[in-house]
Amino acid sequence: MDDNVEISxxxxxxxxxxxxxxxxxxxxxxxxxxxxxxxxSGCGKSTFIKTLDRMNDLVDNVRITGEVIxxxxxxxxxxxxxxxxxKEIGMVFQKPNPxxxxxxxxxxxxxxxxxxxxxxALNDIVEGSLRKxxxxxxxxxxxxxxxxxxxxxxxxRLCIARLLAVEPNVLLMDExxxxxxxxxxxxxxxxxxxxxxxxxxxxxxxxxxQAARVATHTAFFLLGELIEYASTIDLFERPRDKRTEDYxxxxxx
Amino acid sequence: MAVRTLKRSRIKDAKGTTIELILLLCAVxxxxxxxxIIWFIFSEGLPFVLEAGPQFLTSSIWLPTDSFSDGSWGIFxxxxxxxxxxxxxxxxxxxxxxxxxxxxxxxxxxxxxxxLVPSINALAGVPSVVYGFFGLVVIVPWIRGQFGGFxxxxxxxxxxxxxxxxxxxxxxSTDSIRAVPREYKEGSLAMGATQWQTIRSVMIPAASSGIxxxxxxxxxxxxxxxxxxxxxxxxxxxxxxSIFAPVSTLTAxxxxxxxxxxxxxxxxxxxxxxxxxxxxMILTGLANLASRRRVT
Numbered sequence: 001m002d003d004n005v006e007i008s009x010x011x012x013x014x015x016x017x018x019x020x021x022x023x024x025x026x027x028x029x030x031x032x033x034x035x036x037x038x039x040x041s042g043c044g045k046s047t048f049i050k051t052l053d054r055m056n057d058l059v060d061n062v063r064i065t066g067e068v069i070x071x072x073x074x075x076x077x078x079x080x081x082x083x084x085x086x087k088e089i090g091m092v093f094q095k096p097n098p099x100x101x102x103x104x105x106x107x108x109x110x111x112x113x114x115x116x117x118x119x120x121a122l123n124d125i126v127e128g129s130l131r132k133x134x135x136x137x138x139x140x141x142x143x144x145x146x147x148x149x150x151x152x153x154x155x156x157r158l159c160i161a162r163l164l165a166v167e168p169n170v171l172l173m174d175e176x177x178x179x180x181x182x183x184x185x186x187x188x189x190x191x192x193x194x195x196x197x198x199x200x201x202x203x204x205x206x207x208x209x210q211a212a213r214v215a216t217h218t219a220f221f222l223l224g225e226l227i228e229y230a231s232t233i234d235l236f237e238r239p240r241d242k243r244t245e246d247y248x249x250x251x252x253x
Numbered sequence: 254m255a256v257r258t259l260k261r262s263r264i265k266d267a268k269g270t271t272i273e274l275i276l277l278l279c280a281v282x283x284x285x286x287x288x289x290i291i292w293f294i295f296s297e298g299l300p301f302v303l304e305a306g307p308q309f310l311t312s313s314i315w316l317p318t319d320s321f322s323d324g325s326w327g328i329f330x331x332x333x334x335x336x337x338x339x340x341x342x343x344x345x346x347x348x349x350x351x352x353x354x355x356x357x358x359x360x361x362x363x364x365x366x367x368x369l370v371p372s373i374n375a376l377a378g379v380p381s382v383v384y385g386f387f388g389l390v391v392i393v394p395w396i397r398g399q400f401g402g403f404x405x406x407x408x409x410x411x412x413x414x415x416x417x418x419x420x421x422x423x424x425x426s427t428d429s430i431r432a433v434p435r436e437y438k439e440g441s442l443a444m445g446a447t448q449w450q451t452i453r454s455v456m457i458p459a460a461s462s463g464i465x466x467x468x469x470x471x472x473x474x475x476x477x478x479x480x481x482x483x484x485x486x487x488x489x490x491x492x493x494x495s496i497f498a499p500v501s502t503l504t505a506x507x508x509x510x511x512x513x514x515x516x517x518x519x520x521x522x523x524x525x526x527x528x529x530x531x532x533x534m535i536l537t538g539l540a541n542l543a544s545r546r547r548v549t
Contacts, residue, residue, distance in 0.1 A: 055443060087445030097436035100459050113446040113454065159440065166444050 006031040006170060006200040007052060012066035014047060016059070021047045023224045025066070029170075034192055034201045036215035036232065038208055040252070043221040045204045046094075049172045052202070053089040054082050070170075087114065090168035094175040096155035098147035098162070103139050106147045106158055110166035125165050133161035134191050153184025160191065171195065173203040177210065189214050208248060212236055220244045291530070298527035301520040309524065315490045319516035326521055328503070330492045332528065335502040337407060337493070338486065339476040339536075342414035346475075347468050349415065350422030351457070354464075357423070358430035359452055377420035385484030388413040393485055400497045405487035408496045413481050418471035425470065429463020430456055465544035469537055476533055479504040503529040 007029040014022040022044050029035050037045040050056045052068060054075065067074045075085055087110075098106050107126045116122060126143070130136040135157040139150070147158055156176055163171065173192075177185040192201060192214045205211050211218050212232060219229040220241075228235060228244045239245040246252055302309055305326045312327025353373075357366055389405075392412050397404030433456050441451040457464070487499020488509060507522050507529075514522055 053443060055439065058439070058442070083445050083447055085445075086443055090445075091439075091443040093436060093439065093443075095436060097434070097440040099437055099440065099455055109441070109454065110444045110446070113441075113444070113450045162440075163444060 004031050005029065006070070008067075008069040009052075010067040010069065012048075012051065012064070012068065014044075014051060014056070014065075015063045017061045021224050022051070025226045027219060027226060027229055029200065029202060030217060031200050032196060032198070033216045034196050034203060034214050036211035036218045037202065037204045037221060038206065038211050038218060039221035039227075039247070041206065042223075044224040045221045046174050048221070049091070049174060049202055049204055051076075052170070052172055053086050053091055054080070055086075055091060057082065087166050088168050089170040089172060090163040090166060091172040091174065092156070092159050092163060092176045095179055096152055096159050098150070098155050098158050100146065100148055102144045103147050103150070103158060104143040107162050107165050110162060114166060129161040129165040130158075132164050132195070133157045134187065134194075135161055151184070153180045153187060156180060156184070156188060157191065160188075160195075164195075168199065170200045170202065173201065175204050175206065178206070185210070208236075220247060222247070294523060294526050294530060297520060297523035299524075301517070301524040302527065305521075305524070310528070313492070317510065317514065317518040317521055319518055321517035324517060324521075328506075328525055328528065330490050331501050331503055331506050331525070332532070333492055334407075334486075334500040335476060335504070335529070335532070338410045338414065338482060338500060338502050339472060341407065341411040341496075342418060342475040343468060343472050345411055346415035346418045346422055346471055350419050350467070350471070351426055351464060353419070353423045354426035354430055355452055355457070357427045359448075359456065373420050373423050376416070377424075381417065381478060381481040382484075384413050384417055385481035388481060388485035396497060402497045403487055403499060405485055405499050406497045407486070407493050407500045409485040409487075410482050410500065410502075411496070413485055414475045414478060417478060417481060418474050421471045421474060422467045425467035426460070426464045429460040429467070432463070433459040462544045465540060469540040469544070472536060472540065473533065476529070476536070477504060479508050483508055503532075 005028045009025055009027045009029075012022055012025040013020065025048065037048065039045050047056065051064065052070075052075075056062050056064070064076055066076070068076050070085075070089070073080070099109065101109070104126055107129050108122050111122060111125050116125070127136060127140075130139065135154060138154060139145075139158075147155065150158060156179075160171075160176075177188045180188065189210065192203065195201060203211075203214065215232045217229070218232045218235045220227045220235065220239075220243075222243055228239060228241045230240075235244065236248050239248060304321065309326055309328060310332065311329055312325065313329050314325040314327045315331065316325040318324035357369060361369065388409055392409050393404035393406075395404075396402070396406060396409055400408075437455050437459055438451055441455045442448070446454070482502055483505035486501060486505060488501045488505055489499040490501050490506070493500045503525050507525055510518070511522055
């Protein structure tokens with residue numbers, strides 16, 4: 001396999017009951033880049049990334065066919081260690097979801113469940129993760145305050161810090177800025193730019209400007225199909241498919 | 254189309270006011286009933302407590318008679334008995350109930366839940382005398398056979414009471430665990446936490462105020478329970494020296510003696526009711542305080 005490919009998806013189809021939400025999708029996600037998934041609501045992009053860390057397991061009546069190759073194995077296989085998989089492929093959700101604990105305990109949660117007890121080590125992880133998520137300067141003097149008192153944008157960066165603390169390889173982001181104001185959004189986007197040096201990032205967005213700003217590659221989904229996948233510049237400026245062109249020029253959406 | 258007038262209608266106004274008045278009356282009468290009971294118990298019991306002095310709570314000798322000077326009025330063993338019985342039942346019932354709630358809310362498949370939930374609710378509807386009877390014919394002989402003694406004991410009342418408070422703890426804890434936002438669970442699982450870690454470190458803490466509330470209500474039921482305890486506790490006015498020794502509680506003692514008590518004895522029972530009332534107020538107050546401090 002190509003060394004620059006982090007996750008390789010082959011002929012992936014997914015059904016919720018009788019409804020087919022993903023139709024025969026094949027895509028290679030490049031390592032240490034930001035890949036954006038765009039498309040109108042209900043096109044399957046969130047369902048798609050939830051397949052990559054097996055979060056669809058939580059939904060009843062799901063049937064999946066095809067392959068998702070990560071580290072040389074099909075993670076859809078029954079014998080995949082889902083806990084380890086989710087440690088390596090972490091997810092940030094659309095709505096910031098900090099736990100009702102202190103800022104410190106939120107970030108320390110992941111390392112703690114993975115067995116780190118040493119106070120000094122935890123302190124270092126918490127500080128490092130908050131710095132990477134560009135939140136340290138805003139919260140360093142109130143780590144014991146409840147995370148629920150932070151603003152929405154700060155909460156989302158806290159969720160990113162919380163995820164970085166478990167040292168994942170891949171960050172899945174499901175519309176991480178859709179619930180945030182423009183300033184908070186631009187902070188998240190700056191952060192993505194920093195993070196892609198160390199992590200492979202897949203971001204779902206229905207904001208095309210955002211995709212254009214942050215992503216090197218962009219995939220356009222429509223009604224469960226992957227219509228077009230190309231470098232972001234090509235997809236926006238030289239779309240090959242008529243439907244992609246209509247979407248990125250704003251004819252529907 | 255006819256033009257509707259915008260003028261307020263006197264009749265409609267009067268109807269609204271009447272309904273409000275009726276609702277107010279209902280609310281006031283419920284509150285009034287509580288205050289009447291409090292006033293009644295205190296007016297009957299307080300003079301006796303003042304006459305008997307602190308010895309009423311600290312003395313261990315309970316020899317009630319119709320005239321005050323002939324009797325000995327110490328309820329210390331009964332008070333301690335009530336607390337032992339209540340906290341023991343809570344100690345057994347809470348872990349069982351919370352474990353059951355976690356199972357129902359997070360682990361049980363829907364088909365299992367459909368069977369378990371109605372059965373647990375049915376437990377709440379069983380009259381307490383039936384629990385007492387069950388304790389008397391099943392639990393008490395079993396304890397007598399296994400551990401000796403009479404069988405009617407602290408342990409028997411723990412077993413019966415902890416079963417009785419289970420439906421309260423389970424149903425309220427289940428609801429509060431299910432009310433934890435789905436996002437918390439997803440956030441935890443998405444970081445590679447196991448299901449058990451997620452339940453222990455995220456779900457239960459997030460539901461803790463509801464769980465504590467369920468334990469408070471269970472405690473209220475345990476300390477106030479009379480008939481079932483009376484039937485299995487043995488009702489000996491002495492501090493039990495083992496969990497297989499008989500014990501008496503405030504409620505059971507009042508129920509046992511009220512039928513024949515007169516004069517000072519009758520007043521003493523009201524004073525006991527007053528003490529019970531104060532103990533319940535203190536316990537629920539403390540528990541409320543604990544549940545409020547947990548919420549961040």
